[in-house]
Amino acid sequence: MKICCIGAGYVGGPTMAMIAKKCPEIDVMVVDINAERIAAWQSDELPIYEPGLLEVVQEARGRNLFFSTDIDEAIRAADVVFVSVNTPTKTFGEGAGRASDLQYWELCARRIKDVSTSDKIIVEKSTLPVRTADAMERVLHAGDKQVHFEVLSNPEFLAEGTAISDLESPDRVLIGGHETESGQVALQTLVDIYASWIPRERILTSNVWSAELSKLTANAFLAQRVSSINAISQLCEATEANVAEVAHAIGTDSRIGSKFLKASVGFGGSCFKKDILNLAYLCETYGLHEAAAYWQQVVDMNEFQQNRFVKTILSSMFNTIAGKRIAVLGFAFKADTGDTRESPAISVCKELASEQAQVVISDPKALDNAEKDLADATGIMFEEDPYEAVVDAHALAILTEWDVYKTLDYQRIFDAMEKPAFLFDGRNILDHTALHKIGFEVYSIGKGRLTHLD
Ligand SMILES: NC(=O)c1ccc[n+]([C@@H]2O[C@H](COP(=O)([O-])OP(=O)(O)OC[C@H]3O[C@@H](n4cnc5c(N)ncnc54)[C@H](O)[C@@H]3O)[C@@H](O)[C@H]2O)c1
Numbered sequence: 001m002k003i004c005c006i007g008a009g010y011v012g013g014p015t016m017a018m019i020a021k022k023c024p025e026i027d028v029m030v031v032d033i034n035a036e037r038i039a040a041w042q043s044d045e046l047p048i049y050e051p052g053l054l055e056v057v058q059e060a061r062g063r064n065l066f067f068s069t070d071i072d073e074a075i076r077a078a079d080v081v082f083v084s085v086n087t088p089t090k091t092f093g094e095g096a097g098r099a100s101d102l103q104y105w106e107l108c109a110r111r112i113k114d115v116s117t118s119d120k121i122i123v124e125k126s127t128l129p130v131r132t133a134d135a136m137e138r139v140l141h142a143g144d145k146q147v148h149f150e151v152l153s154n155p156e157f158l159a160e161g162t163a164i165s166d167l168e169s170p171d172r173v174l175i176g177g178h179e180t181e182s183g184q185v186a187l188q189t190l191v192d193i194y195a196s197w198i199p200r201e202r203i204l205t206s207n208v209w210s211a212e213l214s215k216l217t218a219n220a221f222l223a224q225r226v227s228s229i230n231a232i233s234q235l236c237e238a239t240e241a242n243v244a245e246v247a248h249a250i251g252t253d254s255r256i257g258s259k260f261l262k263a264s265v266g267f268g269g270s271c272f273k274k275d276i277l278n279l280a281y282l283c284e285t286y287g288l289h290e291a292a293a294y295w296q297q298v299v300d301m302n303e304f305q306q307n308r309f310v311k312t313i314l315s316s317m318f319n320t321i322a323g324k325r326i327a328v329l330g331f332a333f334k335a336d337t338g339d340t341r342e343s344p345a346i347s348v349c350k351e352l353a354s355e356q357a358q359v360v361i362s363d364p365k366a367l368d369n370a371e372k373d374l375a376d377a378t379g380i381m382f383e384e385d386p387y388e389a390v391v392d393a394h395a396l397a398i399l400t401e402w403d404v405y406k407t408l409d410y411q412r413i414f415d416a417m418e419k420p421a422f423l424f425d426g427r428n429i430l431d432h433t434a435l436h437k438i439g440f441e442v443y444s445i446g447k448g449r450l451t452h453l454d
């Protein structure tokens with residue numbers, strides 16, 4: 001069997017590497033229009049940072065895992081074509097700022113239709129609005145070609161930073177297919193591929209529309225939990241309740257569960273915001289205005305939480321940060337990835353810079369992306385070494401929960417900083433009492449501040 005995957009990004013690359021590793025009898029060809037990305041996949045400097053990924057790629061690459069820019073040939077040769085291209089939020093025209101931009105996806109569908117000479121299974125891996133498979137089938141079957149395409153929805157639930165373990169041992173895999181005979185045959189083909197390493201009871205099957213909608217729903221539920229605990233963090237700060245204690249108390253309720261209850265400066269990543277906006281937009285398209293407003297609020301609360309973090313910095317530092325050096329530790333949207341898409345650090349750093357602060361950013365894996373994200377902002381510097389970043393800084397802000405930040409020598413950092421030395425823990429990862437003892441003015445999320453000034 002031959003598989004082709006269109007789109008060699010954060011999803012296409014790791015997912016295909018895992019299939020190739022687990023199914024040595026299947027040839028897997030990953031293609032992309034971005035030649036630089038493909039070249040990086042062919043080297044040991046992979047285009048994305050993901051713990052454990054290089055080892056998986058190295059095991060299969062050249063054996064049954066290949067990367068190429070020859071998209072047409074890969075499609076023609078394949079029995080199964082995964083479409084894993086980006087589906088960002090539309091920035092123009094009808095639905096701008098909310099709807100999914102489906103142009104990359106549609107280009108793929110047309111390409112598949114134009115070059116195919118044999119029947120194929122087409123797998124939607126990208127996150128798409130519900131009922132996209134309908135449009136996909138209409139594009140694929142337009143014209144008079146005698147080739148049959150069977151479209152499946154197989155949304156990806158991996159999380160960046162833990163992609164390899166998520167792929168190796170997922171909670172579940174979801175495959176949606178049509179309830180026709182050919183739909184069920186195609187569905188079974190994909191089930192059998194995953195069954196090479198995933199127990200069959202964890203491979204869920206459904207109709208196509210349920211699979212498409214389940215992905216948007218999963219992200220909406222996860223993001224909603226973060227926005228909910230962040231909304232509570234605001235109340236905690238006003239009442240001397242401690243958000244970590246509240247989260248622990250409710251997270252131990254088996255009906256609720258403990259994950260995604262960490263209060264923070266806000267969620268980021270390429271998916272949550274775009275998928276929830278898309279869900280809200282979809283609701284509106286179906287005339288469901290209250291449901292749309294409900295989901296929109298999850299995104300609004302996230303933006304408010306980021307904005308509130310900057311306001312806390314400004315008000316605690318005597319309402320002026322102009323000319324003050326502020327060291328930002330962490331720029332990636334979360335730990336263990338270099339991905340900065342929709343990272344709260346972007347808006348926080350831009351707002352700090354607009355207050356004329358001198359912002360010095362440090363991150364173990366995301367500095368290249370940070371430089372691109374902030375290309376149009378002034379007063380921003382980049383420094384790999386966190387100890388250098390904090391020299392003469394008036395404030396230190398933690399924006400990503402990297403483990404290395406938990407074990408820095410904070411006495412050394414305190415000594416290098418201007419006094420009073422402010423510390424804003426946007427991820428609640430540090431020992432605030434110990435930091436206060438060292439002499440820091442400590443501000444965290446959803447806990448009372450620990451200061452020496454009042
Ligand atoms: N990043 C995640 O954690 C994650 C998790 C689950 C699902 N998803 C979904 O998976 C999809 C892909 O996300 P990603 O993060 O991998 O995106 P990405 O931007 O990292 O990768 C997409 C790739 O597709 C390529 N591409 C675009 N149009 C193409 C075309 N016509 N032909 C060939 N290649 C083309 C781009 O060059 C890019 O390399 C999105 O729909 C996203 O919502 C992402």
